[in-house]
Amino acid sequence: MKWYVASGPDGDVVISSRIRLARNIKGYPFANALSDIQSKEVLEKCKKASQPLKLKYLSMETTPATKRQMLLECHLISPEMLNDTKNKAVLLSDDEQTSILLGEEDHIRIQCMKPGLNLSEAFSLADKTDDVLEETLDFSFNPRFGYATCCPTNTGTGLRASCMLHLPAITYTGYIDTLLATVGKLGMTVRGVYGEGTKAKGNMYQISNQITLGIDEQDSVKRLHELVKMVAEKERNMQETMEKESGNKLADTIWRSYGILKNARMLTSEEAYKLLSDMRLGVNLGILTNVPIELINELIIITGPAHIADKCTENTHQNRDKTRANIVRRK
Amino acid sequence: MKWYVASGPDGDVVISSRIRLARNIKGYPFANALSDIQSKEVLEKCKKASQPLKLKYLSMETTPATKRQMLLECHLISPEMLNDTKNKAVLLSDDEQTSILLGEEDHIRIQCMKPGLNLSEAFSLADKTDDVLEETLDFSFNPRFGYATCCPTNTGTGLRASCMLHLPAITYTGYIDTLLATVGKLGMTVRGVYGEGTKAKGNMYQISNQITLGIDEQDSVKRLHELVKMVAEKERNMQETMEKESGNKLADTIWRSYGILKNARMLTSEEAYKLLSDMRLGVNLGILTNVPIELINELIIITGPAHIADKCTENTHQNRDKTRANIVRRK
Numbered sequence: 001m002k003w004y005v006a007s008g009p010d011g012d013v014v015i016s017s018r019i020r021l022a023r024n025i026k027g028y029p030f031a032n033a034l035s036d037i038q039s040k041e042v043l044e045k046c047k048k049a050s051q052p053l054k055l056k057y058l059s060m061e062t063t064p065a066t067k068r069q070m071l072l073e074c075h076l077i078s079p080e081m082l083n084d085t086k087n088k089a090v091l092l093s094d095d096e097q098t099s100i101l102l103g104e105e106d107h108i109r110i111q112c113m114k115p116g117l118n119l120s121e122a123f124s125l126a127d128k129t130d131d132v133l134e135e136t137l138d139f140s141f142n143p144r145f146g147y148a149t150c151c152p153t154n155t156g157t158g159l160r161a162s163c164m165l166h167l168p169a170i171t172y173t174g175y176i177d178t179l180l181a182t183v184g185k186l187g188m189t190v191r192g193v194y195g196e197g198t199k200a201k202g203n204m205y206q207i208s209n210q211i212t213l214g215i216d217e218q219d220s221v222k223r224l225h226e227l228v229k230m231v232a233e234k235e236r237n238m239q240e241t242m243e244k245e246s247g248n249k250l251a252d253t254i255w256r257s258y259g260i261l262k263n264a265r266m267l268t269s270e271e272a273y274k275l276l277s278d279m280r281l282g283v284n285l286g287i288l289t290n291v292p293i294e295l296i297n298e299l300i301i302i303t304g305p306a307h308i309a310d311k312c313t314e315n316t317h318q319n320r321d322k323t324r325a326n327i328v329r330r331k
Numbered sequence: 332m333k334w335y336v337a338s339g340p341d342g343d344v345v346i347s348s349r350i351r352l353a354r355n356i357k358g359y360p361f362a363n364a365l366s367d368i369q370s371k372e373v374l375e376k377c378k379k380a381s382q383p384l385k386l387k388y389l390s391m392e393t394t395p396a397t398k399r400q401m402l403l404e405c406h407l408i409s410p411e412m413l414n415d416t417k418n419k420a421v422l423l424s425d426d427e428q429t430s431i432l433l434g435e436e437d438h439i440r441i442q443c444m445k446p447g448l449n450l451s452e453a454f455s456l457a458d459k460t461d462d463v464l465e466e467t468l469d470f471s472f473n474p475r476f477g478y479a480t481c482c483p484t485n486t487g488t489g490l491r492a493s494c495m496l497h498l499p500a501i502t503y504t505g506y507i508d509t510l511l512a513t514v515g516k517l518g519m520t521v522r523g524v525y526g527e528g529t530k531a532k533g534n535m536y537q538i539s540n541q542i543t544l545g546i547d548e549q550d551s552v553k554r555l556h557e558l559v560k561m562v563a564e565k566e567r568n569m570q571e572t573m574e575k576e577s578g579n580k581l582a583d584t585i586w587r588s589y590g591i592l593k594n595a596r597m598l599t600s601e602e603a604y605k606l607l608s609d610m611r612l613g614v615n616l617g618i619l620t621n622v623p624i625e626l627i628n629e630l631i632i633i634t635g636p637a638h639i640a641d642k643c644t645e646n647t648h649q650n651r652d653k654t655r656a657n658i659v660r661r662k
Binding site: 247248249251252255256258259260261262263264265266318322325 | 578579582583586587590591592595596653
């Protein structure tokens with residue numbers, strides 16, 4: 001099952017967990033210094049090494065822009081792969097829980113996603129994938145510094161763990177600023193998932209580890225797990241307080257968002273995110289009882305601009321907003 | 332059936348038609364010059380004369396303020412009766428289509444309301460009521476000037492005819508300004524029903540005749556009928572044009588209004604009027620098909636501040652908005 005149509009542990013707050021491992025093949029310079037021939041060699045080697053995993057190989061050069069944007073909206077490729085497609089590819093599992101990015105900053109980036117707070121399962125999936133590749137590939141590894149990576153912040157474990165969280169109460173109350181500062185001190189980062197500013201679209205945030213050198217992989221993942229667990233607890237408490245303090249006002253906002261989503265004939269992606277975020281909060285507070293949270297998670301992904309554009313025969317702004325509203329209503 | 336839960340001819344645009352006859356009893360000064368004893372005599376005479384009509388007698392002095400406000404929201408008493416209740420009363424029929432205001436500016440004001448554009452039926456009902464009263468009462472009448480009334484603009488026929496119209500397209504397109512000017516030249520007036528400014532709350536307007544001296548009753552009513560018929564036709568044309576030109580945007584607005592009304596947990600009276608007005612337009616355009624227009628007409632009345640206050644155990648602002656939303660949702 002695709003990671004975004006399922007719900008996992010602490011799924012009320014944590015949408016998904018992701019583990020990313022950066023690897024580079026011995027005997028080749030980093031991706032940005034590779035010649036065209038070397039690049040193609042690296043792609044070929046990786047493709048071959050991944051055969052036991054039975055992944056689908058997608059060359060970015062031959063994948064249309066809309067499809068690439070859709071992969072990005074599902075968090076399966078990096079933003080860089082949207083514009084620079086040369087000698088880049090991705091290996092995808094059917095359930096889209098595993099994606100291997102090739103020809104990025106590092107030769108290989110293994111990404112494993114699991115719904116909810118489930119870093120350990122994402123980690124073991126990434127670890128197994130890494131083991132399969134390592135059977136035939138020889139990775140650059142230094143006994144003192146660990147895995148060599150292009151960007152020094154990844155050197156060491158070559159691991160980046162992250163969780164996507166839905167934090168409406170922490171955002172609305174302004175506590176997000178305190179959280180941003182605190183998390184930074186712990187060597188982790190928080191950033192909006194769908195937006196650039198501090199106020200993330202749809203109140204979605206990504207918390208990830210930053211320190212990779214000098215701590216072992218398991219420890220790094222455990223620290224992030226504990227932090228996310230704490231943030232989720234805080235979000236729950238703040239949701240309860242918010243509900244108590246707002247009286248009928250919060251319920252009113254949530255029901256209106258539901259009413260608009262269910263009836264609108266045109267929806268921009270920005271408004272859809274906002275309304276879906278309100279609904280998600282409503283489900284968590286038990287205000288909306290007949291809407292499964294997995295459906296909202298799915299809608300957040302499939303109402304993305306490229307997912308909608310893919311369904312439009314005539315790809316105009318108006319038509320996209322209309323199609324988006326139709327899809328939401330049908331669901 | 333109460334006039335506001337039914338629909339009549341041209342009911343898509345015309346909510347109701349009203350005929351008002353002003354009468355004064357011979358041998359008494361106008362109401363504002365009556366002594367207390369005279370006032371009570373007039374009330375008693377009228378009450379007695381109305382007995383064959385089997386109307387309910389409500390003394391304004393003993394009727395609570397909320398109930399008086401409710402009568403006003405149903406257009407059954409005048410705004411003046413809200414604050415000045417001394418020696419004032421109203422005689423009401425069960426179906427609330429006939430109300431006789433006593434002790435107003437004139438001794439007697441007979442008001443008859445019918446749903447839709449139906450001035451002739453309202454007129455014959457008022458005429459019959461007038462006849463019954465005249466059997467025992469002697470009205471001031473001058474062969475040259477007609478019925479004597481307190482306010483000179485009513486002298487003559489003592490008749491005032493008016494229609495309540497829902498004109499969303501004429502309002503949104505700004506054509507209302509032209510209409511206001513034109514109607515004035517024809518000796519009629521247009522004013523907002525639920526608001527003071529030019530932009531009437533809920534896009535509801537009242538068009539009424541102004542000239543009473545020198546034209547006979549039937550002619551006066553006929554002229555108003557023709558004007559209202561024309562305005563209704565104009566509104567329909569503009570609704571169609573608006574729908575065509577706006578593409579999906581108008582349908583989107585209407586469906587959102589429907590979604591909010593159906594789901595909100597708090598509604599101010601102002602917002603309720605606006606949303607109900609949008610819905611009414613949606614029904615007329617065939618966009619909303621499962622909502623009877625009579626229900627919207629009824630909601631416009633029963634979501635008025637006093638109707639809601641009457642249903643609240645705790646009469647706070649918040650509680651009223653909550654009760655209003657509950658009533659709308661249930662309906």
